[in-house]
Amino acid sequence: MTPLILSKFGIWTFDTVGWISLIAATTNAFNGALLARRPDHYKNFTVVGIIILAYAGGIGGGVLRDVLLNNIPSPLMNPWYLIACFLAAAAALAVDYYSAQRFKDGLFQFMTAFTLPWYAIVGAQAALAAHLGYFAAVVIGIIATTAGRWIIDVACNVTPKQLVRGEHFVAAAALTGVVYLVCTAVLGWDVVISTAVGVAVGFGYRMLSLAFGWEEWEPWEPAGAKAEEKPRKRLGEGLHAEFTAKVDE
Amino acid sequence: MTPLILSKFGIWTFDTVGWISLIAATTNAFNGALLARRPDHYKNFTVVGIIILAYAGGIGGGVLRDVLLNNIPSPLMNPWYLIACFLAAAAALAVDYYSAQRFKDGLFQFMTAFTLPWYAIVGAQAALAAHLGYFAAVVIGIIATTAGRWIIDVACNVTPKQLVRGEHFVAAAALTGVVYLVCTAVLGWDVVISTAVGVAVGFGYRMLSLAFGWEEWEPWEPAGAKAEEKPRKRLGEGLHAEFTAKVDE
């Protein structure tokens, strides 16, 4: 029942691509746990709560992707996802305790940006394997990449990051999917090469957005809405802000 | 994998019924985007966020219906749903900008009331095609009709409209499903005639509720709860209030 492309990618035997998927889930779980400790998300969570939010961040998107494609979620079929996300939550708590280690945040922000296009491509591939069209493949890729964050934000009573200014979080996932599909379907390139190009473009776009504070267009205030000033972040501030506990997004 | 009834209804070839389903999704996407701009829902959404909420409103209910029936969601299999909802979000932003065009709101409130029973019947048919019972068919119809609004409200940190006074939003969907099932299963009427009767009853009930301010019964205040006065709307006020940015529901 696993998507063809995933079993081809050897998630069970953990070849290169299987390892990348596992690392992506673990990184996202780590970030989910750190997010639960950020003051804007913190709601007196217990250690059990932090583990649950780590799972939501780590496998939430992949589970929803497979549910939408009518498969048993592959992160539930492979125990290593569940084990690795559990360990990631523990690691995140340790990092949070030794707060001098906050310098690691840059590394993980970097890793998140790296894993973002990865999920977008695996999602798009799984959607194509389920005979969905190109448009749906991009949508599934976005969902696989970002659904975990949605679950965490809603549980923490924060507006989902997808909906507000967030350095092209969603657009980077969409761009990755589009580039990958153009490479494979239009240009007829090999899957590996198309994946590499998609990851490079998506990762680069996300890093540039973080570094230069590129953000989504927030239209004019609707009549009657109370204005909420939110200055734009620029030149690396976004990269730094994500874990420095001074963000309000 | 599409529900039998949907493929019979020719969603792919867009006969009359397929067009109605597409129009219903587009209308709901349009309303979802407008809702995201209403002051009580507005949370500094970007244009990406508005598009996402339009999708939630337009295809959220249909996707959840198909997930519950163990099918690949038909709104993902037919690219026109995704394209039309995207265009609806753009149109809603344009309408929102030219606010003099607010006179169009009445038209769309009317269209929403019209599409509400439609989803309830398509959902009930799909549930019956999956060999669920009559009770489940009504429940699936309600979910298909209203789940999109639930997703939007929760994301916007608003109590879901299903749970509070809302001019029989849920009851109209339930009534439509019951009337349709009585017509087909008890009276043995033709699917087309039963659909027409169900739509007429559900649409009429919703419009009457909006026009006369009929609302669900809100029981006595629980002991210890802070009272929140909310005057009943009457005689067309409900019809008018939905988009005039003065609502608190």
Next chain:
Amino acid sequence: MTPLILSKFGIWTFDTVGWISLIAATTNAFNGALLARRPDHYKNFTVVGIIILAYAGGIGGGVLRDVLLNNIPSPLMNPWYLIACFLAAAAALAVDYYSAQRFKDGLFQFMTAFTLPWYAIVGAQAALAAHLGYFAAVVIGIIATTAGRWIIDVACNVTPKQLVRGEHFVAAAALTGVVYLVCTAVLGWDVVISTAVGVAVGFGYRMLSLAFGWEEWEPWEPAGAKAEEKPRKRLGEGLHAEFTAKVDE
């Protein structure tokens, strides 16, 4: 499409085990409706809203379990779940009105603690029947047990009980699943005996946690978070507090 174990358990013919599942759903629906009336959850819900939240509590976990296992949700295939949850919502409103009957709360708190391990075991069995591993079986058991509460809490704008201090709500479900799996898979005991042991351990642990105020570890405050004092409840206070409208959890 029903999980093997459930059809073996004869949900359709309502042998002993089928009755227990139905009673568990009904109890949870009753508690869901009472929860909707508690001041910390109350948001001016209508009677329709209360019924919807009762369904969320009663069958939400079971539906999500079956969706994750790629089955049509069994609570939707058996109309008695839908009928019983509806009646439970009505009964909860009646109990809420005759508030002198609050003495019944102890009984229902007791019943909830009793049904908690039941769902954990049915979920674990269904996961094993779908060829998921032991780790996933525990996770599915937790989801089946607690997902309904998550849906209710998010809709009521309350932090999900799973994430905050809650007398080992999640841990009791996890412990039940682990004990059951050790009994069947490691010790090779009979399903009925393993179920009895799992229920006894899970129920006992939950009751002890409620009675003695055992709670999950809430780590140190993150730097920059506003402290929120929440004194620990002890020696039966937890058991009593759940429905006495003075809780802040």
